[in-house]
Amino acid sequence: MSGTFEENLQQLKQLFPDAKEQNLLVALKLSNGQIENASNIYLEQNERRNNKNKNFTYLKQPKLDSFIKKKQSENEDSEKIDNYPSKKRKFNELDKIIANKQNNSSSNKLSNLQEVLKWPLKPLMVKKRIQTQTLYLYRQEDISARTPCTLIDNVLPKELANSLLQIMLKESEIFTRKQGFLFGNLVTSPHTSQYYVSNEIKTKSSNNARCFPPEMERAKTIIMNIVNEQRKKRKINEYEVQGDWSPNIAAANCYANSKEAVNWHSDRLTHLGPFPIIGSLSLGVTRQFRLRRFGIEESNSTNLSQKTSPSTIYSIPLKHNSLLIMWPPCQELWKHEVCPQNSIDKHPIAGFKRINITFRQFRDEYGSEMTPICHHGELCMLKPVFNGRNVGRYFYSCNAGGPEGKCDFFEWLNIDKRKEEFGKLRMLETKDK
Template identity: 35%
Template sequence: MDAFVTRKRPRLEPTPAEDDSTEIKLALLASLHPHINHDVLLEALLVADGSVTDAAETLAQQVASPWKKQKTRAAGYHQSSLSSLRISPSSPSVGSVRPLTKRGRTLHLFDPKDVEAYTPCSIIHNFLPSGQADDLLRELLDQAPTYGRLEFKLFDRVVKSPHSFCFYVNSLAEVETQKTEYIYDGKPVDDVRQCTPEMLKARIPIEEAVNREIQRRIRDFYPNGKKLKYQSPEPWKANAAFVNCYDGPQESVGYHTDQLTYLGPRAVIGSLSLGVEREFRVRKMVVEDDEHRKDDGSLADAQGQISIHLPHNSLLIMHAEMQEEWKHAIAPAQAIDPHPLAQNKRLNITYRCYKEKMHPKYTPRCKCGVPTVLRCVTKSKDNRGKYMWMCHAGYVPGQDGCSFFQWAEFDDDGNPRWRTTPGEEKKVE
């Protein structure tokens, strides 16, 4: 009997070839595990690098244990926690977790442990007391009809943002400073407001939670338990916030990275979601080489994408590796479940930590006389991870901008090293 129990499991038949389609492999898995959801089967297959045998054995080990399932309100989608498939890393660190996404695929994550293991984010559900979250939502719903849409020039066309937004700071003095001294997309912002009472009230627990998550991220995920190069060791403070309003399932925002100009490198952002649940999608940026290029020559979605579901009153922390290495988006939805207070609206507050050392009075000015924008090289293999100052006056409708370019320099803690003499300017090809 002992020999029977301990002997190696016989290989499953039929064994699919490596080039069999995913549909065939899923059909084989479904025949072996007919009661397991299709999406869980796909996750197991991705983890097993396409091996039906390995995926089936992993699933078989879990049959006797209860599945942790969660359901999205909109689509009735079920997913077991990836940790229930025993695929969460035992000692996670940046770059050590095998990616689960494949080209052209979307992996949906719900469990906070899965989110922090496979993305540069962490999430806290039911963050504020329910009454406080509802009071904050009511305040923002009252102001949302007055929000504007950003108008900017993109590839010689004037476009508007596909959702409305407003910018808030903590005091009236900061409102005046933002209006008179700061530049966004090549021009000043006229509509800057003081945070509402409920926003100021929420700021305190958000600061505490973000700082706690930053330290946990460093301890549990970063190499040798040390902060990343250029990451600030100073406490994170929520001294500015953009509030975005998505009114209805089709309002969205495409893949992008957030500007680092006033945040500095390796910035951390805390985003509180209120109202309708929406999908927050992330995808890792890859270098321009033949290994990652798709058949049409593009790099978009070269490694697939991950969808993080953001219910009402959830706090998402985008950690220090997010803006330089990943892009994020709010995808359009085919259908949404209305929220009792917000109806079809989702409002999210993206709290940011503005650095005094990154004030525009210090940043280089381009030939247009405008403080420049800070960008990070993400596609070039040779310069990936370097920072640069560039003109962004060309985003303003009716203006062309200039060719200003200057490499940005920072110490290991992300403090800028300003040049005492103007740097060499050259045109960026």
């Protein structure tokens, strides 16, 4: 009798210790759990990836000015007098052409571009730009009223907070910068990071993930109890985590100085599922954490009568030993960033560094074995719909961004059907055991 999906995955990891776990997961799913077939599929896909990487070169787009000059030169060459007598122009016509060109020599780039592309000049309709205002929030009640977040200062005992900071500063020496493709270009994150997992899900995590240090485990327990106590005051959506929130993974980020940052984004939902709760612990120097609503619905704050403008940015200074709880639907309707700053106050332990630990709950029903595979043979990414008539729905799409680009894979998430499929999968695993 064959082993379970996780047991077969562990055997593949032993066969290919240097392989990425995501590639092994894809091969195992495509082979229906057969280790021998999965090994062959992985070797074929790995060879194909290597060949694509060798053949990929980046192309640099020419600048607009050089493009205009080149086209102007071609137009001028085409208007030169032909040597054949039958095609010679009259000298007075040539004089007119030269005079017109001299009169237009001081025209701007827009006129030159119009001449090159031969389009009729139309009055430009410039839309009125909406001025973006930044509102700084300091009081806890203001943060809760205007954003889907709760801020708690001095969340950990002072000794534990300082001890965890010192440990994470040492750990940050091995943090790495993430790399990925954006519009076909390879980009590198402007800060370093590392994933941590609790012992109970170590077998389901990436090979690069590290286990919670004892101090992080203690901090997780304190934060978990605070979040669950706060949840009793809130309305719980039927599709978010039911029962107690129990974080089992954490993403740790290190911002080494005032210029290291992260741009506007929402946290990935692929393994967290809809309506996740994220507890963000800040250690070290104080940095500005900014929020902006991108969805069309109002925030799920305690004061629902408080209107929020899409053009408003809310900036919250996150101090050492502060906890920011991002409630649902923060990841669906809002985006956040840590922006560069001109200057920051030095911390007595961390100097100019900030360590951020975001505690999250990995949900089994959104694990890798339940995630669709795109046409590239890669695990898809779960995303929410921000605008339009489908706001409130989730879909899977291709997560590739390398030389081959993204494919057209698309699949709506049926949350009720996912629960049913996950229940059947667990019943089969129980019978195999």
